[in-house]
Amino acid sequence: MGRETYTGDVAFEVRGHLGIITLNRPKALNSLTQLMVESIRIQLQDWADDDExxxxxxxxxxDRGLCAGGDVAGIYWEMVEYQDRDGGPLLPDGEPAFGVEFPAEQFFAEEYAMNLTIAEYPKPYIALMDGVVLGGGIGVSGHGSHRVVTERSRIGMPETTIGLSPDVGGTYLLGRAPGELGVHAGITGIHLSAADGIHLGLADTYVASESLEDLTQALTTQPVDEVLPEFAQTCGPSALAEADWVDQAYSHKNFTDVLAALDELAESIPEAGETATLLRSKSPTMVKVAFDAIHRARHLSVEEALAQEFGVTMHALRSHDFREGIRAQLIDKDRSPQWRPATLQEVDEDLVAHYFADVPGRALTLR
Known part of the structure; x- marks a missing residue:
């Protein structure tokens, strides 16, 4: 018998020489809460020192997925309470008030600390990226040493859809994808197949979903580097690997030029036109912020990228678009967000730069 521990909505078990973390909120697609991320980080630290x-x-x-991200519905109600009390959303209409601390700030700080713990983990860390793996789901898997995808994997960072920029170290991972594919995936929020995930460097190995239980059992007694090759299968081709138009359009360093290139390519490449239309439906502010954040993260360490993302998120908590994006997608579910500013043309460089400005009194402690 293994050793088992249950902490809220996450379960921990030691079976043989394998420590197993099970995200246990299936009705919420295993979305992460603060208690879950705190518990995972503490357990990982304990296991790092456990010779067994x-x-x-x-x-x-x-059977729906690893994790759909952070539980942002609760964050919405925090923003409603704090922003309404202080006179309404504060960005981009005015300077943000950092005197008020949102409870959600601690959630993000704890989550990013967990992400760094995974990225620097001294033992093999195997992530079963079966089914839906979005946003915070990338944070608990994409930094691991052995990332397993299946025919059911749907991977993505859809933050610009809810008025946020990719976080949980996602800008670091996306910034290291081949060519400009990471920028494309990060600002559009598209879902990636298993093959796309491997090609972009977000995953490593393809295994049939029906074999995951057998794989897990084998890992209880054998090292992952011996076991995983026995279960690995050849993955199909990545559609994005063949999308040469992505590098052509995204080679520009200014987002306005990228959008113009997509519009021009649309005449001969329908996918480029579809991408331009998709980008115009996302938060205009966060599309441009995410574009810059991923480019900047190409020159940052994981820890530095997380710190940059934390600053962006602290500003976003005081913005109109983050609140409005969650409302439209998860609260009212009308899928009709009223962004402010409403168009990409209205988002100037000063507004984008504001999200990368120092956040008064908000230091991210990751260690």
């Missing part, structure tokens, strides 16, 4: 645990595996309960 040779490797760690993370998986999601249920």
């Amino acid at each position: 645990v040779a490797q760690v595996l993370i998986r999601g309960a249920g």
